[in-house]
Amino acid sequence: MSWSFETDPEFQQLLDWVQEFITEEVEPLDYLPFHPYDIADPLRAELVPPLQQKVKDKGLWACHLGPNLGGPGYGQVKLALLNEIIGQTRNGPIVFGTQAPDSGNAEILAHYGSPALKEQFLQPLLNGEITSTFSMTEPQGGSDPTRFIVQAQLDGDEWVINGEKWFSSLGRYSSFFIVMAVTEPDADKYQRQSMIVVPAGTPGLEFVRDTGVWGDALGEGHHPYLRYSDVRVPKENLLGERGQGFLVAQTRLGGGRIHHAMRSMGLARRAFEMMLERSVSRRASGDELLARKQMVQDMIAETWMELEQFRLFVLQTAWKIDKYNDYKRVRGDISAIKALMPKVLHNAASRALQIHGSLGISNELPFGEWILDSYHMGLADGATEVHKSTLARILIAEATPSETLFPSYILPYRVEESRKRYAEALARHGK
Numbered sequence: 001m002s003w004s005f006e007t008d009p010e011f012q013q014l015l016d017w018v019q020e021f022i023t024e025e026v027e028p029l030d031y032l033p034f035h036p037y038d039i040a041d042p043l044r045a046e047l048v049p050p051l052q053q054k055v056k057d058k059g060l061w062a063c064h065l066g067p068n069l070g071g072p073g074y075g076q077v078k079l080a081l082l083n084e085i086i087g088q089t090r091n092g093p094i095v096f097g098t099q100a101p102d103s104g105n106a107e108i109l110a111h112y113g114s115p116a117l118k119e120q121f122l123q124p125l126l127n128g129e130i131t132s133t134f135s136m137t138e139p140q141g142g143s144d145p146t147r148f149i150v151q152a153q154l155d156g157d158e159w160v161i162n163g164e165k166w167f168s169s170l171g172r173y174s175s176f177f178i179v180m181a182v183t184e185p186d187a188d189k190y191q192r193q194s195m196i197v198v199p200a201g202t203p204g205l206e207f208v209r210d211t212g213v214w215g216d217a218l219g220e221g222h223h224p225y226l227r228y229s230d231v232r233v234p235k236e237n238l239l240g241e242r243g244q245g246f247l248v249a250q251t252r253l254g255g256g257r258i259h260h261a262m263r264s265m266g267l268a269r270r271a272f273e274m275m276l277e278r279s280v281s282r283r284a285s286g287d288e289l290l291a292r293k294q295m296v297q298d299m300i301a302e303t304w305m306e307l308e309q310f311r312l313f314v315l316q317t318a319w320k321i322d323k324y325n326d327y328k329r330v331r332g333d334i335s336a337i338k339a340l341m342p343k344v345l346h347n348a349a350s351r352a353l354q355i356h357g358s359l360g361i362s363n364e365l366p367f368g369e370w371i372l373d374s375y376h377m378g379l380a381d382g383a384t385e386v387h388k389s390t391l392a393r394i395l396i397a398e399a400t401p402s403e404t405l406f407p408s409y410i411l412p413y414r415v416e417e418s419r420k421r422y423a424e425a426l427a428r429h430g431k
């Protein structure tokens, strides 16, 4: 029997290095005027690659990947411990080569890309030289991908793509787009769509507008609304088989969802640490520290309990992935984590905001942004409600209906069975 909650001392040393590196060298980048994904920005080009090189030299680059793709193949438990630290900062994932959606897109290319696509896009993506976009959601259908209508038709040796996509995040910075499109309109609804690579700048690919999230100025943002009008790409840009878009999408989503959870733990932990520091620094009525107020103590305790439960759940799921090497066996666990993550981050960030008062809600602290991030986590890669339904369906499938009029566990049935089983003993004792 092996059951351990300890980190190898050797790996702990590495984690200590990562924590110091993130705090001392990466976090300061978060306060500079460039977007982490904007590879063309000269300030970013000067400051980010040297830090990426330090990570590569330390053997920590792209830790989500196995050695076949240039990563160290640490497995998910170690990755969770790393991502928890990396996720504390906006630039962390880029500096460590683990950022979404590139990590998942690289996995898709590695599994399903043609040799030409791999050469053109996979290697530069893995090296951190380019970024990419996953273009799936449409204006008229997000949670239910069977409602998507973007079409791709084969014309000679080319796919011709038409239709609109929405929230194709970071599209302005991307070198290519993985687009989900209907290629088999007459097939079963889960076999209709395929994944196709569209290089940036292909004629017919138009940015209708740069949609942002709350807080971004109107017309400025990172989740563009795209129109594909007779966009032509070689037929070899198809990823996987025709009609297998859902299968291909799953390649990135299992890992992608738990990686988001690992990073969110980092943000929630930062909120918690700020909450603690403030509560032992600020005084309120009765010249008493906030930390002495029972309702503040309640917020601190609740946050810690939620964080620890979530962390253990994430680590246990990571351990199961390493053990089974089969995402299907952890579908329910991943859906549960995906549904829990927004709540844990939301609660930690909003309690931290409350404890900081006016300072907490001000634009001088990140709590508002983290609360918005929690909604991001509750939508991207599937809405919370959809994940709860998935989990419930998996759990319900294991349940057996009772064969009796009342449930088999009602007391009268249990007493009857028990009395039958111990009839002789009961008789011996005259009961």
Ligand SMILES: Cc1cc2nc3c(=O)[nH]c(=O)nc-3n(C[C@H](O)[C@H](O)[C@H](O)COP(=O)(O)OP(=O)(O)OC[C@H]3O[C@@H](n4cnc5c(N)ncnc54)[C@H](O)[C@@H]3O)c2cc1C
Pocket (backbone or CB within 6 Å): 101, 133, 134, 135, 136, 137, 141, 142, 143, 144, 166, 167, 168, 169, 170, 213, 223, 375, 376, 379, 380, 381, 382, 383, 384, 385, 386, 389
């Ligand atoms: C910040 C951010 C970045 C994103 N980046 C990308 C990206 O890079 N690429 C991409 O393709 N997409 C991206 N998305 C889109 C994301 O995948 C969708 O938001 C998500 O799939 C939900 O679709 P929707 O927004 O259209 O919501 P809808 O489908 O309209 O659903 C709205 C709400 O209805 C409820 N609901 C829906 N279905 C059910 C159900 N079955 N049971 C119960 N309730 C339900 C839920 O409350 C849900 O939140 C991003 C989203 C966000 C917020």
